Amino acid sequence: MSEDLYQEIILDHYKNPRGKNVSIDALAESYQVNPTCGDEITVEIGQNTDGTLLVSYDGQGCSISQASASVMSELINGKTPDEAAPIQEAFMELMKSKGQLEPDEEILEDAIAFAGVSKYPARIKCALISWMALSDAQIKAELTSTTTTRNG
């Protein structure tokens, strides 16, 4: 049943978004829009003095897109690019899995709640939009991982 899509974790992140619209010293930003539905997201990226990533986002859209952005910011904030890369890869893999993949909670934490989304082709883009913006912003800010090649 479709209600499975709306797990508590997703509804919680939707109603109480983490890391949204936080003021950071941004090195780059990426604006992404889904023209079929009008979902919009802007991800800003910066770097702490210890080399870890600073992520902020703003946007509007459905619960899946907004909750995914909230989870993404929680997972990526404070990680080095090399630490972030496997998380980003794992999330991409999960979205491509058509519901056939058991997500690794060690890596993905709250993001495992999006496993059900991969069964609905029309909603995968909703879940991915903030992660795409993150990857794009990282490239612009030259804050990508040096050890892994990602396809994000």
Place this chain on the structure above:
Amino acid sequence: MFDVKKLRADFPILSRTVRGVPLVYLDSGATSQKPFQVLDAERYFYENSNAAVHRGAHALAEEATDAYEGARQTIASFVGANVDEIVFTKNATEGINLVAYAFSNATDKARQGIDVDQRFVLNPGDSIVVTEMEHHANLVPWQELCAKTGAQLKWFGLTDDGRLNLEPGVIDSSTKFVSVVHQSNLLGTINPVREIMDMAHAVGALGMVDLCQSVPHMPVNVHDLGADFAAWSGHKMLGPTGIGILWGKSDLLNVMPPFLSGGSMIEMVHMDQSTYAPAPQRFEAGVPMVAQAIGLARACDYLTNLGMQNVFEHEQELTAYTLEELAKIPGVRVIGPTDMHARGSAVSFVVDGIHPHDVGHLMDAKGVAVRVGHHCCWPTCRRFDIPATTRITTYIYNDKSDIDQAIAGIKSAQEVFGSPIAVGA
């Protein structure tokens, strides 16, 4: 009045299940379902008379040509048009582009000193007028045309209840063309197109009406619209995809530069130049969509048998019921007219705290197919300060039980999200 339960048997798809529950199809504004009579008409053509039309001397070519031109006659009669005023296009979008390109091509030619009809020539300072409730198909082609010619795009704004604000001064002496939607696909508003076309003609401009959401749902006589052009699609009125209609006054069609050029649309061809056939052939280059034309004509017959006034009254009753039931749910707001005055069957709404995509997704879980998004009316959504809506659209095969299912679906979405919801900033 017709018997909905009985006619539903003509639509094979309506008996299927989705997500394990019976399908409730409330997305006919996007595309209608097809009765077997339309499917059979196409199949019969392919099995019995298939040939390229307007060429060949063999029996099949003659039969195919007769069927194709007969379809044009049926479709013309359906909207009170003359047969040579009906141009087959791929869809309504192409019909609108065909007219936009007539202006663009005439303007290009005029700038090279070629003699063209001045009504289609645009100069900087000229204006084109649309409205803030246009489908992108009746907005973007005019933006493009303005960008190419230096003309300016103007528009009528909307009132808070989703009506046109027909303020004076939008159409003025600079106006060369006015294009408006008859019934909004997002708001459901039925616009006073005759009045607007009269305003256009009073300043010497030409006018066009987008009939995509009106021809399928109410009696329309194209000559009564007061317009010079009109366009609509076949697939929203029980017909196949891949066919639309451009209606135009013959004296205009025959002086417009061609849109797509090539075979079938010519009169004489030499190595250095050609002359063109009169309309409608002038605008039907290449082997056309014969089976689709036949299918669409069969769809017109189907609707004629029901009676378009009956179709209109049936949907008016369903729309009134939809508005009544939506009004009973706390946190649901209709975008567009909330009364039945000059209102068609597209009903858009937003639910407090739940994005339209989520509403649509949870309605789908109950088997209810509705449209979500900006409905190709992004500026209209922006006007109402909303990102998107959920939209219910009905047709001949829907009844009140379908609306009840939709209402139950909306309530289930509110339950999942825990209503009322205060969403964080």
